[in-house]
Amino acid sequence: MKNKWYKEAVFYQIYPRSFKDSDGDGVGDIRGIISKIDYLADLGVDAIWFSPLYASPNADYGYDISDYKAINPEYGTMDDFDEMVRLLHGKGIRVIMDLVINHTSDKHEWFVNARSSRDDPYRDYYYFRDGRGKNGKKPPNNWTSFFVGSAWKYEENTKQWYLHLFDENQPDLNYFNPRVMEEIKGILRFWLDKGVDGFRCDVITLLSKTAGLPSGKKRIALTGSEYYIDGDRMEEYLGELQEVLREYDAFTVGESVFITVDKALRYTSEDNEYLTTVFSFDHVSADNRFGIKQLPKKFNLLDLKRALTRWQNGLYGKSWNTLFWENHDSARIVGRYVSDRVNREEGAKMLATVLLTLSGTPFIYQGQEFGTISARMTDIKDYKDVDALRSYALLKKLFGKKKAMKKLAYCSRDNARTPVQWDDTQNAGFTTGEPWLKVAPSYRDINAKQAEKDGNSVLHYYKKLIKLRKGDKAFVYGKYQDLLPKSKKLLAYLRESEYGKLIVINNFSLKTAKFTLPKGIDGGAYTLITSNYADSPKKLGTTALRPYESIVYKADGKNA
Numbered sequence: 013m014k015n016k017w018y019k020e021a022v023f024y025q026i027y028p029r030s031f032k033d034s035d036g037d038g039v040g041d042i043r044g045i046i047s048k049i050d051y052l053a054d055l056g057v058d059a060i061w062f063s064p065l066y067a068s069p070n071a072d073y074g075y076d077i078s079d080y081k082a083i084n085p086e087y088g089t090m091d092d093f094d095e096m097v098r099l100l101h102g103k104g105i106r107v108i109m110d111l112v113i114n115h116t117s118d119k120h121e122w123f124v125n126a127r128s129s130r131d132d133p134y135r136d137y138y139y140f141r142d143g144r145g146k147n148g149k150k151p152p153n154n155w156t157s158f159f160v161g162s163a164w165k166y167e168e169n170t171k172q173w174y175l176h177l178f179d180e181n182q183p184d185l186n187y188f189n190p191r192v193m194e195e196i197k198g199i200l201r202f203w204l205d206k207g208v209d210g211f212r213c214d215v216i217t218l219l220s221k222t223a224g225l226p227s228g229k230k231r232i233a234l235t236g237s238e239y240y241i242d243g244d245r246m247e248e249y250l251g252e253l254q255e256v257l258r259e260y261d262a263f264t265v266g267e268s269v270f271i272t273v274d275k276a277l278r279y280t281s282e283d284n285e286y287l288t289t290v291f292s293f294d295h296v297s298a299d300n301r302f303g304i305k306q307l308p309k310k311f312n313l314l315d316l317k318r319a320l321t322r323w324q325n326g327l328y329g330k331s332w333n334t335l336f337w338e339n340h341d342s343a344r345i346v347g348r349y350v351s352d353r354v355n356r357e358e359g360a361k362m363l364a365t366v367l368l369t370l371s372g373t374p375f376i377y378q379g380q381e382f383g384t385i386s387a388r389m390t391d392i393k394d395y396k397d398v399d400a401l402r403s404y405a406l407l408k409k410l411f412g413k414k415k416a417m418k419k420l421a422y423c424s425r426d427n428a429r430t431p432v433q434w435d436d437t438q439n440a441g442f443t444t445g446e447p448w449l450k451v452a453p454s455y456r457d458i459n460a461k462q463a464e465k466d467g468n469s470v471l472h473y474y475k476k477l478i479k480l481r482k483g484d485k486a487f488v489y490g491k492y493q494d495l496l497p498k499s500k501k502l503l504a505y506l507r508e509s510e511y512g513k514l515i516v517i518n519n520f521s522l523k524t525a526k527f528t529l530p531k532g533i534d535g536g537a538y539t540l541i542t543s544n545y546a547d548s549p550k551k552l553g554t555t556a557l558r559p560y561e562s563i564v565y566k567a568d569g570k571n572a
């Protein structure tokens with residue numbers, strides 16, 4: 013396996029709209045981010061993935077781009093951006109942009125032109141098709157959108173339908189047209205020439221649609237997805253993007269919905285690298301029956317272990333994993349995988365330990381580092397996300413109003429999009445104005461300032477773990493082995509490499525759980541590296557772990 017910077021790095025995701033507002037308009041901005049660079053450097057992160065900073069009408073808050081070469085004026089100017097990149101680079105922090113190229117905004121000039129007439133030169137940048145049935149009033153096929161409902165929108169003006177796998181304001185780009193790929197390459201060059209270090213490639217595995225756009229097998233969710241997820245031209249498209257990326261040695265992580273290990277190896281294997289790495293979702297998978305993202309699913313440690321074993325071992329030595337618990341599309345992990353009421357801090361620290369002791373590149377989502385919990389808003393008027401609002405309409409039909417609201421409060425993407433809780437002053441120190449999305453009520457107890465002050469906080473624990481990982485390659489390069497695949501309470505694993513051996517034991521339950529030293533392991537060779545309890549046993553042996561107790565032991569290569 014090759015040693016690489018991105019394998020040894022810890023990444024951080026910023027959702028700019030909610031990170032830090034500098035001018036009181038209630039919307040996060042670049043100058044706000046600049047004011048927090050010392051905080052990020054102090055946390056110890058090496059790279060930042062920015063959710064979209066580009067011009068956008070905000071139908072999907074930045075994931076609908078109207079100009080790929082402009083900064084959203086709500087976030088600042090191109091000069092602000094350049095300054096931010098310079099300052100981050102000055103601290104040794106790399107900059108990863110979000111690359112949203114499956115679709116544009118319907119306000120992008122390509123689409124504005126395309127929809128104006130059937131003969132427009134941009135018409136073929138998108139999928140415009142005649143409808144089925146009498147008068148073509150039925151959509152061209154039965155595909156459904158990720159945001160619920162048909163994936164087609166009828167255009168009265170030109171009497172055709174266009175495809176949108178997400179919101180109707182996000183028309184899909186047509187990669188059968190080679191001009192589209194040429195445009196995208198120009199966009200890549202534009203940002204790479206500015207000095208950015210790579211891209212997180214939004215829903216990248218949806219780019220290749222099956223020719224003819226055939227109707228799919230009917231299901232409640234994602235009908236037609238067999239004709240657009242990991243389509244047959246995916247590698248060709250990724251290869252074309254690589255032509256540019258390679259010149260700059262750029263890093264890429266592809267958001268890959270429903271990806272399998274085999275597919276991931278096709279896209280990312282070390283000797284055939286189309287993408288540097290992928291985001292896979294098995295370990296945080298939601299109940300997808302209704303096509304609603306993150307519908308609550310009861311946490312099951314055995315499912316998590318199976319996912320970890322599949323991915324940790326599946327890619328080891330051949331490719332490279334990403335590690336994450338949260339992002340802007342999911343509810344907070346504290347409250348999903350551990351309680352947000354009982355032993356909350358121990359739980360958050362345990363999840364920090366797992367994140368930072370597995371094989372792969374860890375990504376921390378803003379606020380996760382001090383244990384932020386989901387907002388759980390109870391009034392539908394407080395929700396802003398298009399997915400939440402559309403899902404709610406469907407959930408109401410399926411379960412009735414009360415249950416629908418409860419599910420939404422548990423799973424909505426807005427849960428993680430509320431403003432970062434910097435302190436306990438009004439609006440959590442995020443803005444002096446009216447925040448675009450309500451601050452979560454937990455800010456009085458859970459905030460960065462408080463966490464900085466408390467030496468025993470989740471934040472300090474993250475810092476400690478990040479430092480440990482960066483100071484010891486055993487955390488980075490060790491091979492994973494699940495030591496207790498059948499335990500329903502304990503997640504215990506070995507990481508083994510030329511840099512030594514680590515054993516990590518985590519009690520995912522709120523009850524005491526007994527860890528018995530597995531046969532063949534010399535407990536005496538291991539010493540305690542860190543724990544989320546002050547008095548965990550110094551030596552590895554049979555022991556009872558307390559609620560959410562998480563302990564890391566290390567043995568040097570020679571004496572293990």
Ligand code: GLC
Binds near residue numbers: 076112
């Ligand atoms: C990705 C993004 C999500 C967005 C969608 C459409 O899943 O992470 O936020 O809504 O793509 O661009």
